[in-house]
Amino acid sequence: MIRDGNGILWINCLEGLFLYDEEADSALFPMSKLRIGSDISAQKFARLKDGQILIGGNGEGFYICSPRDTPFEYFANGGRRAGSENLENYIPMLRLGPSNEIVFLFRDLMKLNERTSTFEDFATLVKPFRDDSDRYSVKDYFSDLKGREWVATQSGVILKDEHGRVRFFDRGKETGYGIDGGVKLFHETADGRIIAFASSYALYYDEVSSEFEAVRFCKDSITRWMNSATCVFKARDGTLFMGSLFGLHRLYPDGTYGKSMSPDYQITDIHGTDEGGLYMTIRGSGLLYYFPENDQVISYGVEEGLTNTTVYSLEEDPLGYLWMSTNRGLFRFNPTKQAFLNYSYGTGIQGNEFNTRSSVKLKNKLAFGGMKGLTVFDPTDLVLKPKDIPIQLKEIQCFSNGRPVPKSRPPSPGKFWEFKSSEARQLRFEFLWPYYTRTSETRYFYSISDKEDWIPLGSSNVVSLLEPPEGKYELRIKAIDWKGTENGSIMSIPVHVRPPWFRSPMAFAVYIVIMIISGAGFIRFRNRRIALRN
16 A cells, blocks of 8 residues: 555555545546456555556566546646735636646646646736736636737736737726726637626727727626626627626627526526527536526526535536536536536545636546646546446455454466365455446345355445355356446456365365275174184
8 A cells, every 4th residue: 555646545455456535535446447457466566756656566567557547637736825825736717828738827827737747837928917916816818719818817908919919908998998897708709709808898809909899788786796707608699698696697799788697696607508508507506507598497406416506617528518616526417318427536636626717628638627736637538337347356354253364365367265264254355346426326246156146235345254155166246336237247256265174175085095994994804703703
C-alpha cells in the first residue's frame, strides 16, 4: 500500500489494485487495470520522483501508473492568493484560449501546461488595466473566430486584435461602452458578432466603428449584479435567452425584451436542444427543462436522482449526455432515459465542490474546475456496460478458531488456492464489482461448483465459508445490477482445502495397504495354524 500526491491510497489485492479515498470512504479500480486484464498481482509498490507509481511483484514484469490512470485526470497548483484568500488548488472560471488551451480566470490570466501539470502565465493583457480593489479583476475571457482576444475586468473591456494591437474600453461614454457596470460575459453569434453582457445591458460590438452599442434587456430595480447575464443561448429565430441570478430574460431581434421565468430562479447555465427546449441549471433548484413556446417547465431534483440541487455548470458530451457540476461531485444526465449518474469525491475527481461557470468543452474531453483543482476526462471512457466489467477479487482471509492464519502467496494462473482444513475453520472471500451505478441495489450470488444452485448474498460483497468442505472445487460469484443485468463473466476462484494427514488420500492408501498386508498376514497365520494341527 502506498499514498500518492493527492492523498489517495493505492492498495494491492489478489488480482490487481484499487484506489481508496479515506475522506470519501470510497474506492475505484483504475480503468487501465480493466483494459490490461486481470493478470496483475500487485505485491510491491514504489513511488517515482514525478509522482508515478511503479507496480511489480507478479513475476511477469511491472507496470508504471499515475493517479491520472483513473477515468478522471486531476490537476492542482498550490500557493496562489487573491487578497487575503488562499487559492491553493482553487480553480475559478474556465475558458478556452486561441490554441484550445485551458485558461483560468484568476486575478490575472493563467493557463494549464498539460505536459508538466502546472499553471503558467497566459497573457499580460490584464496587468496594465487591473483594478486591484476587486476580488477577482478578470470576469470573463473569450477568443473569437477571428483570433481576437477579449477580456472583461472590473474596470472595463480589453481587446487584443488579430494583429496584436491592444485597446481598452472603460465605462465612459466617450472612451468606452458607456454603462455604469462591469462586463461579466462575452458571447459570439453564429455570424461572428460579439456581444458583451453587463448589468441589464447587452453590448453589441460594431465591426465598422469599432465601438459598442448598448441595448437594455431589463429595467428591474434590483441590485445590478443580479441582473448580469451568467449564460446566454441564441435560438433559431434570433432571440437571445439570457440567464441571470434574477430569472431568465429574452432579447428579441427587433430590440424589444421580456422576461420568461420567475426571478426566484438563479440560473447558472443554459443548453439548447434540437427540439427548441432549454436545459437550465439552477442554483438551489437543480435542473429545469423549459419550453419557450408555452412556458412549460419540467423540474429535476432529488426525487429524480439529482441528489444535490446546487448546480454550477452544464456541458454536453459527444454521446448526448449532459454533465453538471454541483456541491456533491459531477452528475451525468441521460435525456433519453431521464436518469442521473453521480461521480463523487473518491472516484478521481478533484473534490465534491465545484465553481460557477467553471467548465469548458475540449475536442474530446470535458473540464470542470472546483475548490481543490481541475478535473478533466473523456466521457467515452466512462461508458461501460455491466457485462464489460469483471468482478475483482480483493482479499482472501483464513481463520482458525477466530484467529487469522498467515496467507499463502497467490497461486499461478489456473492453480488452486491451498488451505489446510485443520487451520481453515473459516474462509472469507472479499470481492468488488466496479460498476458505480446505484451500487446499493447491486445483488451478489455465489455457488460452490457449477452443479449447485446460486445462493443469494444480497448487497454484501463477502462470502464467508464456515468449516469449508474439503477437496478441490471452484467458488463462483456473479453480480446483478439494479436493472437485472448480470456481469458478463462469472468470477471463479479455484480452492483446495486439504484434509489432515490422517484423512488424506495418501493416508487412505496406506490404510488400504496396511489392511491388505494385515489380511494377508492373518490368512497366512491361520493357514500355518491349520497346517500344524494336521
